[in-house]
Amino acid sequence: MVTPDRLAALFKAYHTPLLRFLTRRLGDRDEAEEIAQETFVRALKQETIASERSWLFAVASNLVRDEARRGARERKRHDLLRVREEAESSVEPEPTSMEREEDRALARQAIEMLGERDRDALLMREEGLGYEEIAEALDLSLASVGTTLSRARRRLMEAYESLQQERSAERA
């Protein structure tokens, strides 16, 4: 059983990067926060965790996938509810410039165009996970992590540049 002290240490060490990973992955801070917390709740129930960082990112990644597999109808209903709630709330979105918002939308589109494994590997690497940790979290062989990352980076760049060109053409 993970002790409360150990869990507190885990939370302090990994909550911020895990939340950033999930926010980048999902594009929704609230949802990311809920999954991050669920991840730590699950950690509490573990007997032992060998590689803590890779375990946390793997569980979070699996929770994201589980969430994605939920029925489309349920998601749609939930989204509608959320939209309605947000419309009722006066909380403004995070203040950003229009350009940054456009940039973020392009980046979001580009990242969504990646395969799930490529995307997870890239986002985990961006959070500082080593190749061994990524291999463990995504159940990859160590030798294939470099290939996965290089493919993810190349495709991300290509997708982003393609989207940028489309936007430029639309403006022209």
Added chain:
Amino acid sequence: MIDRPMDPTEHPDEGSIHAWLDDALSAAEAEALAAHVRTCAECQARVAEARGLIAGASRIVSALDDSPASTRPGWAQSADAAGGASAAGSVSVASAPVVEGSMWRWLRVTPGRAAIAATILVAIGITLTYDRAAVDSTPRSASVFINPQKADMPAATSPEGGASEAAKPRDALLDSAIAKNVTIAQGRRVLEPARGPSVPVAPPPTTTLQSPAAAGAGEAVALGRAAEHAQREAAGVAAADRSRTAITGAVASLPATASPALRGAPSVANAPSQGQTPANDAMMAKRTGDAVAAGCVLLDSPDANARWADRPFPLVLALDAGVAEQPRQAAVLTPAGETTELRAIWSPGAGDSVSIRLRRIGYSGSIALGPESGVRSGFATSAVAGSELEQVAVSPSAALRAERRADARKTEAAAAPEPTPAAGPPVRQLRVTARNVACPAR
């Protein structure tokens, strides 16, 4: 890392180059690859391209963030600055075709844009001034519009309230416009004069600023409870507890100052059925079928000075009737049954977990609860969200509001020291427990 020993005459594959630039190769592998790259012009170009891909991908990923790039992990920023990984530092290769950020990314807030925004603001001010003059011929400065919030709020509830505020002339047209905007913004909230400001105020410092010792002790208690809960669940004790844990326990655990209304409420344990009733069993609702009756859940925290948004625990969630496994709206009450400004959405999740999302103007927050076994354990967070009611009231478009906020951020950023990545969690995490309770009389 590499499947087989590298042949110095063989070109490395792209994955190996990325692994090398990511400093993920062993010393021997890195040296072999570096030796090859030194003598191979083709591979130098490939290394340069890989550096560009790494830096470019990192920038795209960072564009997903709400926060500025300066709050990204230090290693990522240094990787950007270096245009690649450190492993290549000792190798002389062609300069990488690093994908530079577009110039417009560096020109988000320009003097020209600021001037345009200022011009638009002045134009709006002038327009409103003329409109107002049609109703009230008394000339006033356009600057009054910049701070409608103060004009809207009663002097007694204004943060800067006082005689001088109360003595200021009020503008019927402006007040009407502001009231309309606030009404739209606040939705179905009931504004009661006795409750204080109609706009969010910063929570007491204890919400986010607490002595480390106190916070640590509180967390330790909560974590201990959660661990005990997990142990009991594993031992099968929870199932037995479930039949006897009910409102009695929840009420007994309330502080002495808790509402008599709640303490005097009929216990589910004493009910004729000796079990969970549909009306009261809010947490078990998802197991009772499609239709779920309204019910209440007591949220409590062992942490000192624990608050959710600006409300101290314990709190009672009054869940609306709904459908099992679907999100349900909830009002947030005090244990005495008083309505608060807080609302929430109760969303059952996978594995019998539950997430509760805070709905409170000016705040964001959530609670994640583990599986139910008489009592749920979990974490709560809440933080002040930037409230921009002043701008909501006067700005004609979201684009302009965004421009103004960007300008304000720029000013703040110039005045404030360079932010550094937070060492710990950004907001205080509270341990919470949730139990079914009978709904207090409202």
